[in-house]
Amino acid sequence: MTYAFVLGRVYTLSLAELLAYFKTLQSPIKIVEASFELLLVETDKALDVERFQKHLGGTIKILKIVDVVKKREQDSINFCLQNYFKPSKLKADFLKSASGKIQFGVSVYLLDPEVRAFGEPKKLGMFIKRAMQDSGASIRLVLPEFNSLALASVVVTHNQLLVKGAEICALAGKDKVYIAKTLSVQDFEDYGRRDYQRPSRDDRRGMIPPKVAQAMLNLSGAKPNDTLLDPFCGIGTFVQEGALLDFKMLGTDIDRQAIVGSERNLEWFRNRYKIPKGKFHVEVADAREVHKVVENLTKLKAFGKITGVVTEGTLGPVYGQFPTAHEINQNFQDLSELYTKTFLDFNSFLGKGSKVVMCLPAYRKSGTEYVMFPNLDFATSSGYNINSVIPQEIGLLMPFLRITPRGSIIYDRKDQVVAREIVIFEKL
Numbered sequence: 001m002t003y004a005f006v007l008g009r010v011y012t013l014s015l016a017e018l019l020a021y022f023k024t025l026q027s028p029i030k031i032v033e034a035s036f037e038l039l040l041v042e043t044d045k046a047l048d049v050e051r052f053q054k055h056l057g058g059t060i061k062i063l064k065i066v067d068v069v070k071k072r073e074q075d076s077i078n079f080c081l082q083n084y085f086k087p088s089k090l091k092a093d094f095l096k097s098a099s100g101k102i103q104f105g106v107s108v109y110l111l112d113p114e115v116r117a118f119g120e121p122k123k124l125g126m127f128i129k130r131a132m133q134d135s136g137a138s139i140r141l142v143l144p145e146f147n148s149l150a151l152a153s154v155v156v157t158h159n160q161l162l163v164k165g166a167e168i169c170a171l172a173g174k175d176k177v178y179i180a181k182t183l184s185v186q187d188f189e190d191y192g193r194r195d196y197q198r199p200s201r202d203d204r205r206g207m208i209p210p211k212v213a214q215a216m217l218n219l220s221g222a223k224p225n226d227t228l229l230d231p232f233c234g235i236g237t238f239v240q241e242g243a244l245l246d247f248k249m250l251g252t253d254i255d256r257q258a259i260v261g262s263e264r265n266l267e268w269f270r271n272r273y274k275i276p277k278g279k280f281h282v283e284v285a286d287a288r289e290v291h292k293v294v295e296n297l298t299k300l301k302a303f304g305k306i307t308g309v310v311t312e313g314t315l316g317p318v319y320g321q322f323p324t325a326h327e328i329n330q331n332f333q334d335l336s337e338l339y340t341k342t343f344l345d346f347n348s349f350l351g352k353g354s355k356v357v358m359c360l361p362a363y364r365k366s367g368t369e370y371v372m373f374p375n376l377d378f379a380t381s382s383g384y385n386i387n388s389v390i391p392q393e394i395g396l397l398m399p400f401l402r403i404t405p406r407g408s409i410i411y412d413r414k415d416q417v418v419a420r421e422i423v424i425f426e427k428l
């Protein structure tokens with residue numbers, strides 16, 4: 001079976017998350033193709049698509065490949081598909097369960113950025129409509145707006161395309177076009193709820209978006225029921241997302257107000273998402289001596305051994321505008337001191353091979369250039385290695401990926417002064 005995963009905006013993070021998730025499931029895959037929009041994999045067994053979709057913050061849609069059409073490099077996508085859509089084929093591949101007026105959505109994704117595609121979804125939509133009308137069926141088409149080539153997951157959901165018809169996707173490379181059917185789309189409303197409907201929010205402190213928290217939790221390679229620690233938990237985003245992914249979560253923060261906010265949020269979260277009791281615990285602690293809380297909980301047998309740390313950390317002061325070089329250097333120095341003590345403290349409870357997935361501040365100089373932490377000595381001199389977020393042998397095959405020279409990923413948003421550099425450390 002071949003599946004295609006439509007990657008999120010920060011596609012390197014999406015891809016890293018997917019590969020890490022497949023690894024924890026120990027389900028063998030063969031990478032068929034990858035681009036800045038898609039990862040195509042072949043699997044022996046059918047995937048639990050619903051579970052994948054819920055677990056992967058960086059995956060926008062999951063598609064199943066139903067066919068492959070050859071294409072000459074000079075041909076447009078619509079030229080190569082002009083006679084492809086036959087009513088019998090459409091019914092067999094896309095409409096097994098739909099009845100009544102059929103709704104078709106059309107999206108095009110590129111496997112190669114050089115492939116020309118202007119107004120392709122509209123042209124493909126016309127072929128589909130013509131074929132279906134010739135067979136006497138009544139259909140409604142939903143097409144991407146403006147210049148986009150693909151329907152957003154919100155459009156697929158609101159038009160009930162997966163219930164009342166199908167979304168047909170053309171995944172176009174230089175020499176072939178894969179025809180795919182959308183099996184699931186990201187539940188954007190639920191991610192929004194987990195972010196914005198929490199009773200406690202704190203924009204000043206900064207909160208990590210639940211999708212990114214989920215991706216980082218997956219990067220830790222933890223398995224269900226493993227215990228993870230967020231020693232800078234703020235109002236508890238990693239704790240809630242980790243509990244939802246079936247990990248046991250311990251969250252600590254130096255600020256009592258943050259822990260009060262976390263507790264309120266987690267109570268709301270536990271009720272809303274039916275999380276069993278005992279899945280998480282939050283407490284006030286300085287990260288530099290978090291071992292005290294860990295030891296107490298272990299003694300009380302409240303939690304098993306901590307198998308990894310996933311945290312945003314503290315990014316330093318909140319700047320209203322781009323900070324000066326002096327401010328940035330000062331921040332890096334202060335954080336280095338804090339993190340050296342924190343990583344040394346982790347040594348008392350983390351075992352060999354444990355992962356610490358964390359964010360460090362990075363400041364955008366221009367386009368894709370950032371001022372990053374000058375070095376990661378706080379970790380490497382405390383007994384940790386830096387792991388590349390994407391295994392090096394795979395990264396080499398995918399030159400489009402945006403990986404920093406030290407193997408980390410930058411997660412950035414246009415409206416924010418500070419970006420997050422996501423780094424994976426491994427205890428030696």
Ligand SMILES: C[S@@+](CC[C@H](N)C(=O)[O-])C[C@H]1O[C@@H](n2cnc3c(N)ncnc32)[C@H](O)[C@@H]1O
Nearest residue numbers: 207208232234235236237253254255286287312
């Ligand atoms: C960027 S916020 C984390 C936000 C969190 N990821 C969330 O989504 O709610 C950083 C947190 O680090 C905490 N912090 C700063 N210094 C600390 C220390 N030495 N030990 C523990 N927590 C600390 C701050 O109180 C703050 O809540």
